Amino acid sequence: MSSYVYKTTRRGVLLAKTVSYQVRLCSGNFRHLEVLKDENNVAIVTMKRAPVNSLNTELLTEISSVLTDLEETKCSGMILTSFSDKVFCSGLDIYEIFKSKPSAIGTSFSTLLEVFIKLYGSTFPTVAAITGHAPAGGCVLGLFCEYRIMVQNFKIGLNEDQLGFNAPSPIVKLMINTIGHRNAELALTSGRLFTTSQALQVGLVDEIAKDRTEAFEKADGFLRRFEMIPPLARNFTKQSMRRALLQDVTINREKYTEGFVSMISLHEVQQSIAAYLDNLKNKKRNAH
Numbered sequence: 173m174s175s176y177v178y179k180t181t182r183r184g185v186l187l188a189k190t191v192s193y194q195v196r197l198c199s200g201n202f203r204h205l206e207v208l209k210d211e212n213n214v215a216i217v218t219m220k221r222a223p224v225n226s227l228n229t230e231l232l233t234e235i236s237s238v239l240t241d242l243e244e245t246k247c248s249g250m251i252l253t254s255f256s257d258k259v260f261c262s263g264l265d266i267y268e269i270f271k272s273k274p275s276a277i278g279t280s281f282s283t284l285l286e287v288f289i290k291l292y293g294s295t296f297p298t299v300a301a302i303t304g305h306a307p308a309g310g311c312v313l314g315l316f317c318e319y320r321i322m323v324q325n326f327k328i329g330l331n332e333d334q335l336g337f338n339a340p341s342p343i344v345k346l347m348i349n350t351i352g353h354r355n356a357e358l359a360l361t362s363g364r365l366f367t368t369s370q371a372l373q374v375g376l377v378d379e380i381a382k383d384r385t386e387a388f389e390k391a392d393g394f395l396r397r398f399e400m401i402p403p404l405a406r407n408f409t410k411q412s413m414r415r416a417l418l419q420d421v422t423i424n425r426e427k428y429t430e431g432f433v434s435m436i437s438l439h440e441v442q443q444s445i446a447a448y449l450d451n452l453k454n455k456k457r458n459a460h
């Protein structure tokens with residue numbers, strides 16, 4: 173097999189050109205994910221929905237089922253990353269929320285909340301190796317993890333306001349918990365996308381890496397911090413810090429989904445999304 177495989181070792185992370193005998197594939201048959209585990213039961217979950225890892229219901233469902241699998245197999249840590257050296261994740265698949273049936277919008281958003289509950293509430297430590305741009309839902313995926321390492325010269329943030337709608341309240345809370353109320357308000361109201369170094373300054377990411385390999389070394393370093401910490405204690409602390417938000421999302425998932433569907437279905441919002449898509453296409457055309 174010629175695809176790259178990242179093998180974590182006690183000395184760091186090696187980028188190997190071939191599949192190592194010490195790395196095994198996680199059970200499950202995924203179309204948009206590659207899941208590898210090393211000898212220490214650390215999972216590397218790579219999103220590979222070309223071209224930009226937009227989160228459609230299928231990809232979100234796969235992430236959700238991997239998270240269940242990792243809990244059941246008592247995974248000792250997880251690195252979430254992308255196959256791409258340009259885009260970590262481009263957010264929700266816009267075509268699932270643009271001119272779509274309310275039921276399709278609802279399924280997509282509800283599955284995102286399912287991933288919220290499982291990833292944000294995971295018992296094992298989680299780190300995002302953000303190897304490219306991470307707008308909107310892409311940033312959200314990173315925020316669900318405990319730690320974010322981002323490769324330099326990309327953009328990250330919650331730009332929903334640019335598309336004409338607002339980030340739902342649990343996502344706003346997550347952003348406030350991460351960068352503080354003032355910074356979150358300024359960023360959210362303007363739909364701001366931060367460069368990697370601005371994101372570090374404001375605390376949206378925890379470390380910068382010069383490239384993918386360094387991002388993996390740093391991700392491995394983060395996971396190794398917990399080698400000497402009893403997992404039970406670590407998990408109790410994590411759950412106690414995350415309980416309020418987790419309970420809110422778990423109890424009110426349906427309500428948040430209905431709210432999201434109503435907002436996205438508004439004529440004005442659909443018009444804004446159409447204009448945003450036009451803009452995206454024009455940018456692409458002008459770049460060529």
Ligand SMILES: CCCC/C=C/CC(=O)SCCNC(=O)CCNC(=O)[C@H](O)C(C)(C)COP(=O)(O)OP(=O)(O)OC[C@H]1O[C@@H](n2cnc3c(N)ncnc32)[C@H](O)[C@@H]1OP(=O)(O)O
Nearest residue numbers: 224226262263264265266267305307308309339340343456
């Ligand atoms: C906080 C609330 C949580 C829930 C709500 C979330 C809402 C969302 O997540 S809505 C999605 C918001 N996403 C964006 O605003 C990102 C839009 N995309 C980009 O800015 C760029 O595509 C990129 C920076 C991610 C990548 O740029 P690059 O130059 O490499 O590629 P492009 O030529 O722009 O795109 C390639 C291809 O992919 C299509 N595409 C891009 N993003 C999405 C997307 N989110 N959903 C579906 N499709 C997407 C893009 O249209 C291109 O398609 P074509 O090749 O057919 O033109």
